[in-house]
Amino acid sequence: MNRGFLIVGNKAVTKPFSLNDLAGSAGRMDILCRFVAQALFISHGIRKNVEVYLLLLGEPKPPKAIKIVGKEVKTMAPDERNIAGLIRKALKIECNKNWKRSTSGIYISKKNLKKLLDELTNRYKIVYLKETGKDIRNFVKQIDKDCLFILGDHLGLSEEQERIVKDYASEVISVSPISLQADQCVVIVHYELDRSTI
Amino acid sequence: MNRGFLIVGNKAVTKPFSLNDLAGSAGRMDILCRFVAQALFISHGIRKNVEVYLLLLGEPKPPKAIKIVGKEVKTMAPDERNIAGLIRKALKIECNKNWKRSTSGIYISKKNLKKLLDELTNRYKIVYLKETGKDIRNFVKQIDKDCLFILGDHLGLSEEQERIVKDYASEVISVSPISLQADQCVVIVHYELDRSTI
Numbered sequence: 001m002n003r004g005f006l007i008v009g010n011k012a013v014t015k016p017f018s019l020n021d022l023a024g025s026a027g028r029m030d031i032l033c034r035f036v037a038q039a040l041f042i043s044h045g046i047r048k049n050v051e052v053y054l055l056l057l058g059e060p061k062p063p064k065a066i067k068i069v070g071k072e073v074k075t076m077a078p079d080e081r082n083i084a085g086l087i088r089k090a091l092k093i094e095c096n097k098n099w100k101r102s103t104s105g106i107y108i109s110k111k112n113l114k115k116l117l118d119e120l121t122n123r124y125k126i127v128y129l130k131e132t133g134k135d136i137r138n139f140v141k142q143i144d145k146d147c148l149f150i151l152g153d154h155l156g157l158s159e160e161q162e163r164i165v166k167d168y169a170s171e172v173i174s175v176s177p178i179s180l181q182a183d184q185c186v187v188i189v190h191y192e193l194d195r196s197t198i
Numbered sequence: 199m200n201r202g203f204l205i206v207g208n209k210a211v212t213k214p215f216s217l218n219d220l221a222g223s224a225g226r227m228d229i230l231c232r233f234v235a236q237a238l239f240i241s242h243g244i245r246k247n248v249e250v251y252l253l254l255l256g257e258p259k260p261p262k263a264i265k266i267v268g269k270e271v272k273t274m275a276p277d278e279r280n281i282a283g284l285i286r287k288a289l290k291i292e293c294n295k296n297w298k299r300s301t302s303g304i305y306i307s308k309k310n311l312k313k314l315l316d317e318l319t320n321r322y323k324i325v326y327l328k329e330t331g332k333d334i335r336n337f338v339k340q341i342d343k344d345c346l347f348i349l350g351d352h353l354g355l356s357e358e359q360e361r362i363v364k365d366y367a368s369e370v371i372s373v374s375p376i377s378l379q380a381d382q383c384v385v386i387v388h389y390e391l392d393r394s395t396i
Contacts, residue, residue: 020218023277030277034232043377044352078379079221079228080278154242177392179241181276187385194375 004148072105202346270303
């Protein structure tokens with residue numbers, strides 16, 4: 001089964017940025033890079049059945065959405081700087097509401113959260129990951145459709161973003177008894193799905 | 199309970215390195231940085247009950263061991279570049295067989311794998327993480343002592359390293375049906391321990 005992951009980067013900049021300051025002037029782009037790495041990579045390889053979506057809402061031209069398709073990605077390493085370089089390259093493209101290809105497997109558009117979910121809801125069951133949700137360990141036992149998991153960055157989702165997500169999400173799921181970073185949640189989702197399906 | 203994590207960095211350099219080439223000339227220092235991040239960080243905080251050990255075996259002066267004590271760490275962010283900067287600072291110190299403090303919570307010495315394990319076996323039950331081991335989900339139910347988990351980097355442990363580790367390890371444990379990166383294994387160990395103890 002396919003798996004999708006979407007993170008909302010509230011401060012992630014929407015223009016090319018310095019690779020030497022991902023956590024600062026790039027608007028916590030480091031969080032998004034780790035999110036991509038943990039969604040796509042296993043030891044010595046990439047998960048072909050994964051799509052990653054990054055919603056960038058920082059200055060100067062929000063929103064921008066980036067789509068990364070595991071089965072198409074050719075040149076990516078799991079370190080933050082490498083992934084950041086590919087995001088930066090995509091941000092150099094003049095984009096509109098349709099997906100434009102940047103490098104192999106990486107696309108960019110001007111879609112906002114609602115437009116993204118309009119598109120994704122046809123292919124995925126939308127799952128909102130939140131500390132207060134139901135235990136993932138019960139949830140994975142009953143999955144019957146490809147799922148897309150939505151997470152916030154270090155700021156979480158705003159009330160408005162959460163309202164939109166809840167319009168589309170059929171489930172609110174929690175991955176841990178303690179509050180974790182977004183990329184750690186991704187690792188746990190993969191782990192629970194791997195255990196229940198492999 | 200306390201938790202320890204040790205990674206063997208077979209190529210990780212033992213001198214100060216460029217922060218712009220962690221995955222290349224620094225000998226896959228990016229792997230060690232992610233390992234530290236996943237061992238120590240949760241959302242908006244550091245796990246105080248964790249110690250991380252990095253064994254650096256790259257040129258020019260192997261071995262060097264770095265110890266990071268969660269409850270003492272003051273200025274660390276989870277991005278690779280920040281952690282790499284702290285490791286680089288430690289590598290500037292002229293070190294010997296005893297731990298020398300570099301920055302808050304970070305120490306360096308010339309200990310090799312055997313000397314490290316001699317020291318750690320008094321405080322921890324030593325657990326070797328390997329794909330062929332027993333299922334962690336059964337293991338966490340019966341933990342009665344602080345555990346230190348040992349992992350290899352992208353190259354894994356050599357036969358000689360594995361022989362030494364097995365002399366000390368009371369358990370060989372597997373965290374997933376598929377082969378994962380070291381930092382992903384750390385996330386899963388924390389997750390299973392959190393679920394079983396919180």
